Amino acid sequence: MIELQVLGEVVLRDGGRDDLHSILAQPKRLAVLAYLCLNGRGGFVRRDTLTAIFWPDLDQERARAALSQSLYVLRRSLGSEVLPGRGSDEVAVDLDLLSCDAVEFRKTLDSKNLPAALDLYRGDLLPGLYVDSSDFDRWLDGERASLCGAALAAATELGSESAAREDPDSAVAWFRRALDIMPESNSAAFGLIENLWRGGHRSAALAAYERFSKHLEAEYGVRPGEELQSLVDRVRKGSVGPRSHAAAPVPPTPVLAPVSAAPRDEPPTVGRLSGSRSLHPGIRTLLAFGLGIATIVLIAGWLGGDRREEGAWYNANQAYLKAWAAWDTNQIDSARNLALRAVELDSTHVSAWALVAYTGALLNAFDQGQPADLLPSAYEAAVKAVQLDDTAAAARVAHAVTRWTYRREWEGAERDYRHSLTLSPGPRWEAVARADLSGLLENLGRCEEAWEVLEPYAAVDPRDRIVGSGVVIRLHYMCRNYGEAIAEATRVLDAGAATRSDRKRLFLARLEVGDTEGAEADLLALEAASQEDPWVEFGMALLAARTGDVETAIRMADRLSGGSNDGVFEGQLGVLRLESVAQLYAAVGDVDGAFHVLSEAFEQKGHVRRLMSHPLFGPLWDDPRFESMLTRMTLRCRREGNLHLCQPLQ
CATH class of the missing domain: 1.10.10.10 (Winged helix-like DNA-binding domain superfamily/Winged helix DNA-binding domain)
Known part of the structure; x- marks a missing residue:
């Protein structure tokens, strides 16, 4: 043989x-x-x-x-x-x-023999190999991503299974193995630090965080994710972790061939393999999710051979990969700027153009104070990506999101999303496509189809930023499955991985089922975590309206809404998105005020997310002006129970 x-x-x-x-x-x-x-x-x-x-x-x-x-x-x-x-x-x-x-x-x-598989995974595929062929380079990058991602998911799954058995020592060993494979993995770092803490190794947990944080800052100029920072804050406040037992020596790494030969007390070296040759240190940002199911979301940047190092494409690709690193730590502005840098360095980088488009659409949808031309420029970037390569899945995904949010071409956007899934998109862009397509279908009232799209990612790591529990909670809430939304959000909260968005949706779901005490507790937790978020005041106003104190709710609404500025309202307590202001007016019974704000949203942003699906817009649905707004969104909808089933206008 x-x-x-x-x-x-x-x-x-x-x-x-x-x-x-x-x-x-x-x-x-x-x-x-x-x-x-x-x-x-x-x-x-x-x-x-x-x-x-x-x-x-x-x-x-x-x-x-x-x-x-x-x-x-x-x-x-x-x-x-x-x-x-x-x-x-x-x-x-x-x-x-x-x-x-x-x-x-x-x-x-x-x-399913994960330990044996990890014995076989000694490092990246074909390290240092250079062949003068861009098509082979792309294939090799994808294979490296797939294999490395599978290895990382295997180690992460073994760590999660050990933690579920309350065996933190074994969990530590496997999460360390995961970090050997992918030194930038926020999920692996979270698992390592959490289980060191649970095993009574508080100092080792804090030291592991310092190494990980310094590595991200030194290599990529980004910070660990907010969930990991929140965990470390809890570690610093307590002497031992939950379910801790008598402290033993810090568990060793399992006896497996390491990817990195760096000593344990030194930051891991990106791309350093067991041979004398090293790969270029492109970031390999992983989102591995699956509590019991190893599903991968991975974007990789392996480039072998020093001959490529000084090229424009190499430098552009480094900027592109750093953009995803910024994305993974919720720095969307930085991600967009890095993607723009990538296309400046190489105007033919299709995936970078796609990321420019995608981040632009997200900033327009979610962030305050964005320039008025952001969405048109995002659409132009998506068109550029498609013109460069209409068979690239990333280009199709970017085109889809801008067709939906800017052009209001619902059917075309759905076709682009579904087409992208047939183009071997790679785990990262496939996750983006599925998360976005589920959101589009949910907007149109097609909840069963939305769940079918998400089915490959049904078992998710709550810390995943694309198709993690946040997407599941959102879909349950928008599809009126409030009990399931509460259960999923509570699970994430108990795991110590809840984001502010998860907390907010938990609050909203509790309001819908009449659990005002639980909703108030969620708001107090949000307020304790941040004293400067006007959404907390928005939540208090909603709570007051739901408990019958409309006068207080109106007074709080007045404090929040001062005047419109670039798609947000600036009040005494900061800025609040237009959609939230409209929802607040609807909640206190000021339907005219709600439609006035929604009109401004159309003028300034060209789109109102979830107008026909968000429960807080419910008080507006019987008003004749609602049908007019749907027409502006090129939709025709009919009520089915407490949902709208919508179809694009021909």
Whole structure:
């Protein structure tokens, strides 16, 4: 049996035969062999596919001749039976005669033997390999992302399972393994620090946080996520963690081949593998979710070979990857600026254009004080991405979100989202597409379809920023499943991973079921965490209205709403989004005031999110002006119970 090792370092062995070294000495032959193993999965691959990937600059005749020469050398070294052909147009690798550790890694994962799979994962795929082909680079980046993400999810799942068994020592070992695989993983850092604390190792937990925080700041200029910072605040206030037991020596890392050779007391080195060659330190930002189900959301930036380092594309890609790092710590403005920097460095970077569009649409929807031309410019960026490559999933996702929020092309947006899911989008953009498409369907009252779209991510890590529990809570709330929304938000709260948005939706859901005491407790918790959030006053006004104290509610509404400025209202207590102000007026019975604010929202932002689906807009739905606003949104809706089922106007 010939053995090909491609994870962590590249080794090809068969009883010490010297003629195998000639394959490793020629990068393109090695790349062809690896591609056949991984992309072919033991099946046949068309020669035309191989020539297009590896010899794109040659005409067809010369490219096929180059491929034939490479296959000749591979067959001479490995044996012709190892690379069988089918006719003159297809070739494969017989995986019964040649084993590949990356293929075995996937098989072992499929068999649910996660520890054995992690034994096989020694590091990144084909480290340091450089082939002069942008198509191969993209394929290799995707494979590296997929394999590394699967390894990280396996380690994270093992850590979560150990924590669920109240075995913090084992959990610490597996979360450390996860951080070895992905030093930037906020979820892995959270698990490590939480379980060190639970195991009675408070000082070690704080030291782990300091290393992680310094690493993010030094490498990428970003901070850990707010949920992790909140956990560390709790660690600092308490001497031992919940369910702690007698302190033992800090548990060691499991005996597995490490990705990073850095000592435990030093910050991990990004991209440093077991060989002497290192990868460039592109950020590999992971969102791994699945309490018991290893599902991956990963964006990766592996670039092998020093020859690419000074290129515009490399520098642009670094800016793009840092943009996702900023996104993961809720710095959307910074993410957009970094994405803009990426397209300045390389105007052909499709994914960076897509991220410019996506972050622009989000800032327009959620943030205050954004420029009036933000949404049009986001749409232009999405169009640019599609013009560069209309087969790129990221471009289609960005086009979809701007068609929905700016152009109000509901059907076109849905088609783009669904089309993107057929284009092998990669875990990160697939998660974005599914989260956004579920939101669009929920807006249209198609809740069952929204849940079907989210089904692949049904078991989620509450800390995931794209399709985590926040999306699940939102969908339950908007679809009037208030009990489920409360249960999910409570689970996240008990796990110590609730965001402010989760707390707010928990408050709103409790209001809908009449739990005013619980709702008030949620507001007090929000107020304790931040003294400067006008949403707390907004919540107090809603609570007053729901408990019959309309006079107080109106007085608080007046304090909150001073005057409109770039899509927000500036009151005595800060700024509040237009939609929230309109909801508040609706809650206190001032329907005219609510429609006045909604008119301003249309003028300044071109869109009102969830006008026909948000429960707080309910008091407006029987007013004739509501139908007029739906027409402005190019929708026709009919009431079905307490939901609107909407269709785009033809």
